Amino acid sequence: MGTVCESCLKDLSNTSALNELEIEKVKKIHKSPHKNRVILQPFIKIQAAWRGYSTRKKLYIQLLESPLNKIAENKLGKFNYSIETHGMIKKGPVRYPNKSIYIGEWSPKTNTREGKGIHIWHDGSRYEGYWHSDKANGKGRLIHGDGDIYEGDWKNDKAEGKGTFIHTDGTVYEGEWYNDKQHGQGLERWPDGAWYKGTYYKGFKQGYGEFFWADGSSYRGDFVQNCLEGRGTYHWPNLRTYTGMWKDNKMHGDGVFRWSDGRCYIGAYVDDLKHGKGEFRWPDGRVLKGIWKNGKQDGEAVIAFLDGQKKITYWDMGKQITINKNM
Structure with a gap:
């Protein structure tokens, strides 16, 4: 306004x-x-x-x-x-x-x-x-x-x-103002059922806040100028979750991504893609440690099994190029 x-x-x-x-x-x-x-x-x-x-x-x-x-x-x-x-x-x-x-x-x-x-x-x-x-x-x-x-x-x-x-259009903001702008704590609600509750700074969502979308998605964490930025947790309707660093509404930095079936990735992200060192865990206890580039495994990786065995495998942009070798 x-x-x-x-x-x-x-x-x-x-x-x-x-x-x-x-x-x-x-x-x-x-x-x-x-x-x-x-x-x-x-x-x-x-x-x-x-x-x-x-x-x-x-x-x-x-x-x-x-x-x-x-x-x-x-x-x-x-x-x-x-x-x-x-x-x-x-x-x-x-x-x-x-x-x-x-x-x-x-x-x-x-x-x-x-x-x-x-x-x-x-x-x-x-x-x-x-x-x-x-x-x-x-x-x-x-x-x-x-x-x-x-x-x-x-x-x-x-x-x-x-x-x-x-x-x-039906959007409603209730909260604090300063110098004609949303500033301080506030609650914003949209006609489709989405809402945000948290901190505003000079008219922007900035600081800690909670955002719930109409499709059931939600985010709790840091905002910078209306964008998801800093540390926060995002929940998808299909029960996937990501907890970690964000930048400009994208997963960026270290984080943990979990699937509803128990799979889990712990490692680095760049622009919403796995990129850098990370490890992938399966519900049966297997753990793969390696390198990802632009969302795909690349280079050497080590797979550890629940019984203590370890194997080495090599990848080329998501494709396995060698058979697993025992360490």
Whole structure:
């Protein structure tokens, strides 16, 4: 959500250019030799003022009952102003030069947005919540023009603290924010059932976390900029597992790969392939130690049996080229 929120809530502190949509004052009735005109004139002006007031009230209602706002309220309910404010004055709607509109409370001392209020932008984006020093501060809800929603803590027009972000595709993030980005501990859920729980850093999954995919796969371990990187364990739906080092979402470094039938490889990986020294173990107790290149056995290998026997065999890129010899 980062840059979108900041652009929606950029500083609009120049209140001198505000054009307040106030009801036009009724002018004094001028004397006229025609009594009927004198009698009718105040009614005409009152009706004109009422029409202006009625039009502005309709605009106010339309702004508050926009489709995006209704969608947000269906998901989260009406915004809850949990803290009462005192000593503020109410104006509105107030139109800004950029065609955005503010409805709510103002500071009587600084004539800036302060307390409870709603700001609506021309693209349909809307912030409802608390204000301080003409910026979103405290609890608030931002509905983006594209339908994305953030509700939670704000500091100087940026998401900071704890909050919930709901994407239009159904993805939901609940957790900590800093400087308009996911930062700290959080939980992210996708419409297909996948979810991530763990650490975020400046908008990225980074540090320790747990990721569960819709197909039943799962990973517990380290992340770097949204990638599996560091040490971690991956479980496949067919019960295979890998525990070891990762880089850029690939097995890379030393690790242990286990199959559901009891087979096991312990050794080095490069770019998801066995590469370097390693050993392969079978359920019957056999152990093969050797070299792998690009996922295939290559060179000399020693096979040890459960009864203590050992044999030497040679391989060429996955193909056995000599018969086993006793050691």
